[in-house]
Amino acid sequence: MVRGHRKSPLALHLLQRRQPRCNGGPLNIPVNQQRLNAELEELATFSDAPAPAVTRVLWTARDLQARAYFKSLCAEAELDVREDALGNIFARFEGSEPELTAVATGSHTDAIPHSGRFDGCVGVLGGLEALRALKSAGFTPRRSLELIMFTSEEPTRFGLGCLGSRTMSGVLSPEKLRSLKDGDGIDFETARHEGGYTGELESVRLPEGCYHAFVELHIEQGPLLEAAGLPLGIVSAIAAPATVKLTIEGEGGHAGARLMPGRRDALLAGSELALAVENAALSTGAIDTVATTGFFQIHPGAVNSIPSRTQIEIDVRDIELERRDAVVSQIRDAWAEIAARRNVSGTLETLNADPPATCAPSIIQASQKAAAALDLPFHNMVSRAYHDALFMARLCPTGMIFIPSKAGISHRPDEYSSPEEIQRGVEVLALSLAELAS
Amino acid sequence: MVRGHRKSPLALHLLQRRQPRCNGGPLNIPVNQQRLNAELEELATFSDAPAPAVTRVLWTARDLQARAYFKSLCAEAELDVREDALGNIFARFEGSEPELTAVATGSHTDAIPHSGRFDGCVGVLGGLEALRALKSAGFTPRRSLELIMFTSEEPTRFGLGCLGSRTMSGVLSPEKLRSLKDGDGIDFETARHEGGYTGELESVRLPEGCYHAFVELHIEQGPLLEAAGLPLGIVSAIAAPATVKLTIEGEGGHAGARLMPGRRDALLAGSELALAVENAALSTGAIDTVATTGFFQIHPGAVNSIPSRTQIEIDVRDIELERRDAVVSQIRDAWAEIAARRNVSGTLETLNADPPATCAPSIIQASQKAAAALDLPFHNMVSRAYHDALFMARLCPTGMIFIPSKAGISHRPDEYSSPEEIQRGVEVLALSLAELAS
Numbered sequence: 087m088v089r090g091h092r093k094s095p096l097a098l099h100l101l102q103r104r105q106p107r108c109n110g111g112p113l114n115i116p117v118n119q120q121r122l123n124a125e126l127e128e129l130a131t132f133s134d135a136p137a138p139a140v141t142r143v144l145w146t147a148r149d150l151q152a153r154a155y156f157k158s159l160c161a162e163a164e165l166d167v168r169e170d171a172l173g174n175i176f177a178r179f180e181g182s183e184p185e186l187t188a189v190a191t192g193s194h195t196d197a198i199p200h201s202g203r204f205d206g207c208v209g210v211l212g213g214l215e216a217l218r219a220l221k222s223a224g225f226t227p228r229r230s231l232e233l234i235m236f237t238s239e240e241p242t243r244f245g246l247g248c249l250g251s252r253t254m255s256g257v258l259s260p261e262k263l264r265s266l267k268d269g270d271g272i273d274f275e276t277a278r279h280e281g282g283y284t285g286e287l288e289s290v291r292l293p294e295g296c297y298h299a300f301v302e303l304h305i306e307q308g309p310l311l312e313a314a315g316l317p318l319g320i321v322s323a324i325a326a327p328a329t330v331k332l333t334i335e336g337e338g339g340h341a342g343a344r345l346m347p348g349r350r351d352a353l354l355a356g357s358e359l360a361l362a363v364e365n366a367a368l369s370t371g372a373i374d375t376v377a378t379t380g381f382f383q384i385h386p387g388a389v390n391s392i393p394s395r396t397q398i399e400i401d402v403r404d405i406e407l408e409r410r411d412a413v414v415s416q417i418r419d420a421w422a423e424i425a426a427r428r429n430v431s432g433t434l435e436t437l438n439a440d441p442p443a444t445c446a447p448s449i450i451q452a453s454q455k456a457a458a459a460l461d462l463p464f465h466n467m468v469s470r471a472y473h474d475a476l477f478m479a480r481l482c483p484t485g486m487i488f489i490p491s492k493a494g495i496s497h498r499p500d501e502y503s504s505p506e507e508i509q510r511g512v513e514v515l516a517l518s519l520a521e522l523a524s
Numbered sequence: 525m526v527r528g529h530r531k532s533p534l535a536l537h538l539l540q541r542r543q544p545r546c547n548g549g550p551l552n553i554p555v556n557q558q559r560l561n562a563e564l565e566e567l568a569t570f571s572d573a574p575a576p577a578v579t580r581v582l583w584t585a586r587d588l589q590a591r592a593y594f595k596s597l598c599a600e601a602e603l604d605v606r607e608d609a610l611g612n613i614f615a616r617f618e619g620s621e622p623e624l625t626a627v628a629t630g631s632h633t634d635a636i637p638h639s640g641r642f643d644g645c646v647g648v649l650g651g652l653e654a655l656r657a658l659k660s661a662g663f664t665p666r667r668s669l670e671l672i673m674f675t676s677e678e679p680t681r682f683g684l685g686c687l688g689s690r691t692m693s694g695v696l697s698p699e700k701l702r703s704l705k706d707g708d709g710i711d712f713e714t715a716r717h718e719g720g721y722t723g724e725l726e727s728v729r730l731p732e733g734c735y736h737a738f739v740e741l742h743i744e745q746g747p748l749l750e751a752a753g754l755p756l757g758i759v760s761a762i763a764a765p766a767t768v769k770l771t772i773e774g775e776g777g778h779a780g781a782r783l784m785p786g787r788r789d790a791l792l793a794g795s796e797l798a799l800a801v802e803n804a805a806l807s808t809g810a811i812d813t814v815a816t817t818g819f820f821q822i823h824p825g826a827v828n829s830i831p832s833r834t835q836i837e838i839d840v841r842d843i844e845l846e847r848r849d850a851v852v853s854q855i856r857d858a859w860a861e862i863a864a865r866r867n868v869s870g871t872l873e874t875l876n877a878d879p880p881a882t883c884a885p886s887i888i889q890a891s892q893k894a895a896a897a898l899d900l901p902f903h904n905m906v907s908r909a910y911h912d913a914l915f916m917a918r919l920c921p922t923g924m925i926f927i928p929s930k931a932g933i934s935h936r937p938d939e940y941s942s943p944e945e946i947q948r949g950v951e952v953l954a955l956s957l958a959e960l961a962s
Contacts, residue, residue: 198824198826198828198829199826201826241826306781307780308781308782308783327780329827338935340643340745340935341816341818342763342839342841342909343746343908343909343929343934344814344934345746345814346811346813353798353820354798354817357796357799358795358799360791360792361795364784364789367784368784373784373785374783376783377784378789378827379791379831380826380828380829380831381825381826381827382820382822382825382831385638386637386639387637387818387820388637388679389679389683389767389818389819389837389838389839390685390816390818390935391636391639391816391818391936392816392935393818399827401780471781472828494777496778496782497776497824498777498829498832
């Protein structure tokens with residue numbers, strides 16, 4: 087038996103074991119790198135920002151175009167497509183024992199303003215390519231495989247991320263969903279109906295154990311794999327994120343005529359808070375603590391008008407829940423002091439404060455076996471970004487596969503993973519799915 | 525002769541002197557308070573923000589509606605209307621000696637986002653009412669009277685205020701105008717042509733001495749008159765404003781995955797600068813120094829993305845030029861330190877740094893005489909806001925008349941001067957114009 091580079095005995099073994107027809111000769115995972123790359127490029131054209139930037143916000147025309155494109159690709163691949171009331175899309179590759187719980191993979195295609203083309207999309211289109219590769223290798227899984235495109239992993243429109251997976255897992259209630267409004271005051275149900283999804287939100291939630299396993303392929307969004315020169319990360323835990331929101335109400339007025347004493351400038355109060363957020367993160371002394379004020383909008387926003395209102399959203403993450411919560415508390419205390427001293431008002435609201443998730447040993451092992459079969463060295467690592475996997479972990483054993491991000495850049499137009507890096511991730515995903523679906 | 529309250533002997537004297545037909549009996553200035561009030565309300569409806577807020581930005585549909593409305597009122601009042609290439613509108617009440625240089629009044633109708641209905645508009649529609657009142661009293665001035673609606677006193681669209689008066693007075697060159705771009709990247713000439721103004725910008729500039737005098741009626745935009753219980757302010761000097769602009773370039777990235785060390789967060793750098801601006805103003809110890817960061821916009825503006833860019837506009841004013849310039853220098857020094865420490869880039873650009881203007885004794889006296897004639901007590905005071913009068917002072921003797929602003933509020937939806945206060949201001953303006961045009 088000849089074993090070429092990355093034509094692995096495990097691939098052979100896995101696939102031979104399931105498909106007695108495919109015997110003899112080394113069996114490759116026939117990932118079509120060019121097709122996948124072309125599809126990623128096509129998906130990136132559905133954007134409200136000019137290339138290379140991507141802006142694709144929930145239920146905008148661009149998001150709907152991306153959804154239609156994804157469904158057309160799934161149909162071409164002869165997967166059975168269904169959608170739930172929230173717009174989560176499920177594409178199924180029926181197994182030989184369809185009554186068994188399925189093995190799922192997937193990610194999201196929505197993109198924050200002026201971001202890149204890989205975050206989320208690699209897990210959706212790469213997941214599709216993994217299924218197509220397994221099909222084209224003549225492999226039929228025992229358990230069905232399901233590819234999921236989750237609705238709005240990014241919090242751009244309604245201030246809360248992972249809407250799809252959060253609701254599927256029961257962490258987010260339909261009542262809470264219905265109470266959301268976007269920045270233009272459009273309520274969630276209006277936006278959802280305009281997006282073409284009209285079913286009962288109550289039907290979105292799935293029971294625990296509904297899947298046998300979930301594995302998400304994603305770009306790292308950090309610099310560790312590139313720095314280590316490794317093609318693969320296998321995730322052991324997903325960090326605990328919290329999102330805090332605040333609207334500061336001060337007092338406006340003419341910038342020339344209103345003198346300095348007694349001003350109640352909402353921008354200055356917000357500026358102090360943003361600096362306090364940074365300080366709170368640094369004060370833990372732990373490299374894993376991060377805190378960011380990523381949304382900061384003032385009103386009315388004219389050079390000669392004192393800012394009367396500032397809207398702020400803060401993101402705090404850590405792999406240790408207690409330390410994360412201590413940082414949130416410290417931010418809360420800083421705000422109380424600033425608000426009193428500057429005579430402005432506003433209540434810090436915690437939009438979400440999710441616990442960290444631990445990845446399932448069974449999935450870590452499946453991914454490690456796949457990596458070994460493909461001769462790929464890897465890091466066992468922590469995921470610091472939000473992922474739908476964080477919520478899928480509440481429904482079933484869950485894991486993640488990371489591929490390198492150039493210079494650790496993400497959420498920017500220059501976010502980049504090479505076609506070769508993506509291909510290797512898809513191969514590992516395909517083998518992991520095959521193993522888990524056996 | 526019976527002298528009723530505010531039916532003054534000066535009014536009688538002034539008007540009798542010019543119009544021998546109107547002799548005998550006390551002569552009132554027949555300001556039609558109800559009509560003026562209704563016109564101010566009508567003008568406020570041309571707004572991109574819902575009432576009571578007013579947003580009327582240069583060459584938007586709302587601005588064009590306001591212009592059309594103003595011209596229709598001038599035509600009804602039988603004034604001769606002309607417009608220059610920049611959209612400054614001139615409505616002329618021909619004098620008995622039309623070859624003499626005219627006496628002018630006027631202000632602006634554009635409004636910053638979410639501001640009120642009085643700033644500027646009182647000087648435009650009040651100026652019109654003053655001319656109508658003089659006409660309806662049967663008065664014909666010796667010198668022609670001209671009412672000017674200046675283009676874009678507010679800096680909202682192109683970051684630079686007093687576009688009309690600044691260009692008329694030669695402080696702003698047509699080349700510089702043509703180089704401007706708005707926040708959406710639309711260049712000045714495209715916007716101007718879309719607004720319907722296509723003439724040569726070179727023709728806008730006026731020669732020094734082109735007017736005999738200019739008086740602007742305006743709301744105070746500060747609390748002094750109300751606090752003193754006075755109906756009238758007569759301005760002796762207009763403060764020196766400077767506008768400073770800065771785009772901070774840092775580095776973006778994923779808020780979860782990019783760790784704190786080595787971050788180059790453009791929001792945090794901007795926050796420090798905004799606080800330094802406040803500190804610079806306070807450090808002079810002078811009540812007349814004000815500095816405001818009124819425009820502050822971050823990119824990309826998503827909770828889970830580190831801000832990569834912050835655009836800032838700063839307004840610094842003082843009645844002493846040296847002290848104002850020292851504050852601008854201090855801000856510049858603070859920025860150099862912040863940029864170096866946070867490893868971000870961006871160059872402070874001074875968009876304008878205008879010297880203060882001194883009002884002409886001849887005009888102060890005319891307004892004081894008018895006040896006395898109307899039995900109105902007044903403050904001699906300094907104007908701290910930007911006004912077209914600042915630039916008209918370069919062309920001819922210039923003065924300003926202030927009326928009270930409720931609670932000193934301006935550039936806000938709750939900006940308010942009562943119909944009675946406005947009426948008194950218009951009466952003083954009418955008598956001042958009559959005196960100056962004699």
